[in-house]
Amino acid sequence: SAINRDLTVNDRVMSLIQTDASINNGNSGGALINEYGQVVGITSAKLSGNAFGSATVEGMGFAIPINTAKDIVDEIIQNGYVSGRPSIGITGRNVSSQDGSISGVQVYSIDSRAKAASEGLKVGDVITAVDGTPTPTMDEVNTVKADKKAGDKLTLSVYRISEDKTINLTITLTDAHDLEGDDPAETQQQNQSQNDNYGNYGNGYGSFGGFSSPFSSFGW
Incomplete structure (x- = not known):
């Protein structure tokens, strides 16, 4: 129903295909196909309920365009992971x-x-x-x-x-x-903190004087 829809997913802005095709929990990663059976996108998210204030939204889904996904798929096949991000x-x-x-x-x-x-x-x-x-x-x-x-x-x-x-x-x-x-330096710091009986600083500012x-x- 639309293309180039910017949506924030996991702190990353992605340009996605908006679709009215039925997308349910567990469908993420599935193929979005056109009438010729060609994969045009990879389903990734949906909106439902009162997503826009008082307006009720049902069946609005989003998919990663295949032009974006194909490079990733090819690299995973070749290297086992995505490099260069x-x-x-x-x-x-x-x-x-x-x-x-x-x-x-x-x-x-x-x-x-x-x-x-x-x-x-x-x-x-x-x-x-x-x-x-x-x-x-x-x-x-x-x-x-x-x-x-x-x-x-x-x-x-x-x-x-x-x-x-x-x-x-x-x-x-x-x-x-x-x-x-895990960041090895952070893991080492946490282990040292535990050994010194000062508690686990976690991901905070403990090593910078304890200010929050x-x-x-x-x-x-």
């Missing part, structure tokens, strides 16, 4: 200052295996723009990143709380396949 190697959350002067993505953690970890990016930094494009949310960051591949460079405009200024950092995108599984948020004094 770009990743900064961070987790983050959308933040904004009370006066609205600064908004962006707060870096909550950085994978030690990511190239960005040794290229100047720090936990607590707020990414406000990527390659000159304002990125007030993680969706905007991912939109810019989606046009890149592993090994490409990104220029991040970063507001650093400790220095109260915005700086530009050039970081290298890491292959997402190389970041699969670097933006508390700014109301972020």
Whole structure:
């Protein structure tokens, strides 16, 4: 019923086919075919219930276009996994200052295996723009990143709380396949914390002095 419908799935903006074909739980990954039996998409999501306020939505499904899926399928057949997917190697959350002067993505953690970890990016930094494009949310960051591949460079405009200024950092995108599984540095830190009887820091800021948020004094 429509093409090029942008939908956020697992923090990633995807351009999908919208279809009225019946899609039920468990159908994800199945083929969406046309009247000639050709696969035109891979079913991935559906909307139901009151998805748009008071409007009741039933039977609205979405599928990954086959032009997008085929490259992935071919690579899985050849290599057993998908290579070249770009990743900064961070987790983050959308933040904004009370006066609205600064908004962006707060870096909550950085994978030690990511190239960005040794290229100047720090936990607590707020990414406000990527390659000159304002990125007030993680969706905007991912939109810019989606046009890149592993090994490409990104220029991040970063507001650093400790220095109260915005700086530009050039970081290298890491292959997402190389970041699969647990971060060994984090696992080692957790094990050491347990051995020292200080508890498990998890994915928080324990190793940075125990503060829960670097933006508390700014109301972020």
